[in-house]
Amino acid sequence: MLTPNSSNLARASVPPASRFLDLVADKLAATEEVFLEHLQSDVPFITNTGEYIFSGGGKRFRPAMLLLSAKLLDRDSDEEVTYAAVVELIHTATLIHDDIIDHAKLRRGQTTANQLWGNSLTVLLGDWLYTTSMKMALSHDNLEVIRRLCDATLRMTEGELLSQQRLGSPDLGVEEYFSIIERKTAHLFAASCSIPSLMSPKKPAAGAALERYGRALGICFQLVDDLLDFTARESEIGKPVLSDLTEGKLTLPLILLLPRLNAKRRGLIETVLEDGSFDRVAQEEILDLVQSEGTIAQVQEMAEGYAEEARSTLEIFSACGAREAMEFAPEFVLQRRS
């Protein structure tokens, strides 16, 4: 079993971030080909906008984790490449609709689809990508995989719905926050990591472990994402700092902070939530508050806990390159600045 010490040791010996995906580099490249192929449509708008969106990058983290899980289970076929493309497509469709809802102007440093083409065409583009992802997933005749993908998509939509309904509320609780990020982020990570276990021959025990791995990694990923909104620079994350707050979204560092503040200091946060801007409160005042009360560090520790949980689920697998890369993935998430 990985003790905290052996975990620290493992952390010290991991390959550099740029190399941990070497094992699946060829399959990740094949995934990009699959995108381009499936974005062809006799409606030119779809092909053009699709190419713009997919050329805009993105970390391809979900496809990478799916492909590493497949490697861990000794899969080697086109099937996992298709599913890798599918999970990225679902993720992208979600972002496209979320950006409409959030009136977002920038994503990954690139002008958003809604900003370029307006909400109407962008709603439809997202719909087309969702349905295309299902159609792609159908190509290997594996119903169980498609069910898993449908479930993850439903949970993501519900997560965003719950989040939208609580927009601007200063009383979002810790439990509610976790229920939202489980749905919005952790489910698709869990699906990505466990789908290779549903390919033939099925491996249910491995699937259960990989499901737990993906869930913990997904929560870790979201906690870090929420932290970056406080700690990163705009040039790193490709969108304005503290944009969650101006969009009315309370995340864990502030949820933990609010009960510790007196009415006056709490009022600063409530004012930004209410205004959706830093017109009456300076960004620095909010940043000083979260730093001074230590909730950034607290959330960082929680993220590290989930990273450790993810790593520990891999104990049932024999040592191999894929397991090593997957043990490093949580560290990569913790270290990321964008």
Added chain:
Amino acid sequence: MLTPNSSNLARASVPPASRFLDLVADKLAATEEVFLEHLQSDVPFITNTGEYIFSGGGKRFRPAMLLLSAKLLDRDSDEEVTYAAVVELIHTATLIHDDIIDHAKLRRGQTTANQLWGNSLTVLLGDWLYTTSMKMALSHDNLEVIRRLCDATLRMTEGELLSQQRLGSPDLGVEEYFSIIERKTAHLFAASCSIPSLMSPKKPAAGAALERYGRALGICFQLVDDLLDFTARESEIGKPVLSDLTEGKLTLPLILLLPRLNAKRRGLIETVLEDGSFDRVAQEEILDLVQSEGTIAQVQEMAEGYAEEARSTLEIFSACGAREAMEFAPEFVLQRRS
């Protein structure tokens, strides 16, 4: 074979509209149960809004046609009831997103979802319904049916995209109009009618005929829909008359009319398209134009042609109650006032 005369005879002897669905009344009732069951979610917003939307009625015409086709092919199982619910759910999800895009306030005489809950929650509600429809369709393990449903959904999204891109253009041509309504309407009708042929044991020859039947019925349905925007009263269609035009959508009666008008009279239509309102041109001026040039009657004749085409595809089937009801369906479409 149905000659024009025997067809006229058939029209004279058809059962009244209220009775042509008697054969599938029990299955239509079961379809309603399936909706209610699948709209249950632990997110209260989904259950509540879902119930509002499905209690708001709708003709359930696509489910009815699917169930009649199943009857024609001697199917009798829960499977066709599931697919009947699925096609209505896909149709409903499409309407929900279309209403956002069109800023529609009324649908079937009821306040639209976007009007009640805002665009953000309504985009997500549509997404949830789309994915739920796929999940429901998966429950009978028939991949070919799900592929057919995905294809129809993609075509509908593309049709709406093409339509949106040409919004406000006074130069939409007849061919382009048909390419849009094929995608927006005819594909889902064709899928609804042919899906029972994909159930076990498959019946490809019957499927090809039913596909043609559904397509012709769908085009007839859309032509009538477009006519009603000119000829019906608001109380009948549950939304304002001439709303297509104020939304910037040219439909066939105006597409056929425009090349026949001099610049001054063409200018009246272009002004409404540009303004999106009847601020500078009276509704009556537009209605007088289309009536005077006879394009309403011309489109009515085209709709009757597609109705006849639909009926003629049924010749390969033995006489039975289901065939009789399906022969009447195009007549029902032609007669509808809402």
